Amino acid sequence: MTTTKAKKPLPEPAASPASRASTHDVYALLRRKILEHEIPPATRINIHHISEELGVSPTPVREALRLLQGDNLLVATSNKGYATTALLNLDQVRNLFELRLLLEPWAARMAAVNSLRNPARLLKQEIDDFHAIERPTRHSVVAHDNRLHHTIMRATGNENVVVAFEQSHCHLHLFRLCRYDMDWSSTLAEHEQIHDAIAAHDPDAAEDAMRRHLHSAYIRFVPNLTNGEPGAVPLDPIELKKITPTS
Numbered sequence: 001m002t003t004t005k006a007k008k009p010l011p012e013p014a015a016s017p018a019s020r021a022s023t024h025d026v027y028a029l030l031r032r033k034i035l036e037h038e039i040p041p042a043t044r045i046n047i048h049h050i051s052e053e054l055g056v057s058p059t060p061v062r063e064a065l066r067l068l069q070g071d072n073l074l075v076a077t078s079n080k081g082y083a084t085t086a087l088l089n090l091d092q093v094r095n096l097f098e099l100r101l102l103l104e105p106w107a108a109r110m111a112a113v114n115s116l117r118n119p120a121r122l123l124k125q126e127i128d129d130f131h132a133i134e135r136p137t138r139h140s141v142v143a144h145d146n147r148l149h150h151t152i153m154r155a156t157g158n159e160n161v162v163v164a165f166e167q168s169h170c171h172l173h174l175f176r177l178c179r180y181d182m183d184w185s186s187t188l189a190e191h192e193q194i195h196d197a198i199a200a201h202d203p204d205a206a207e208d209a210m211r212r213h214l215h216s217a218y219i220r221f222v223p224n225l226t227n228g229e230p231g232a233v234p235l236d237p238i239e240l241k242k243i244t245p246t247s
Contacts, residue, residue: 022224023060023063026061026063026064027068030065031071033216034068034074034084039084041178042083042085044081044083045081045083047061047062047084072172072173073169073172087177088176088177090222093177093222096168096173097166097218100168101216103161103165104165104206104210104214105210105211105214107152107153107165107206108194108198108206108209109204111152111198111206112197112203114201117155119198120195120198120199123191124195124199126144126148127148127188129144138180141184142174142175143170145191149165149171152210170229185212186216186220187217187220191213193209194213197209
């Protein structure tokens with residue numbers, strides 16, 4: 001009796017640059033449509049419809065949808081499809097800011113050190129680059145805000161904290177709540193105060209500046225969720241506490 005050796009399966013061919021670009025392009029386009037509400041919140045996604053609309057095969061669409069699910073912009077549905085996530089409500093925004101108040105004042109304190117990891121130079125460059133924009137848009141402001149906060153988080157050198165912050169996808173969720181007519185001047189002034197404290201190597205001032213910035217940002221978002229009615233639900237007293245790391 002003779003036996004034949006099982007043939008080893010051939011390796012999967014590597015994705016071509018064109019297919020990778022196609023997935024990236026589909027992801028970027030759908031991400032923009034979701035953020036701009038061209039695809040409304042809580043809307044089911046039809047893979048084949050998107051495939052036909054964009055003139056691509058279903059494969060890059062499925063890959064892009066998985067990436068968007070990782071961004072928390074899509075959720076899986078019971079029929080193995082996807083739907084865009086609903087907008088955050090007032091309680092969810094409040095919870096998100098309370099999480100940020102746990103992480104970011106501490107991160108600003110840790111960043112305000114007299115060492116090579118102090119991010120003051122990077123923060124100053126980010127602020128200067130934004131001021132150089134002739135006509136800032138909602139996109140450019142939110143992108144600036146995201147980069148500045150991530151720079152401070154990364155300066156802590158604590159990867160677990162950075163990952164926890166990134167997994168909240170706070171800037172993506174808040175972007176969808178932004179009005180086009182929001183006044184961003186206060187945000188930019190607060191960013192400069194945070195930079196100044198970090199550049200001065202003043203941990204107390206940096207922590208306080210970040211805490212005040214987050215509390216003010218929360219108050220600015222409340223009218224978007226209450227149709228402009230007064231009576232913002234205050235944050236828990238956590239914003240009054242200084243969380244000082246042991247090391």
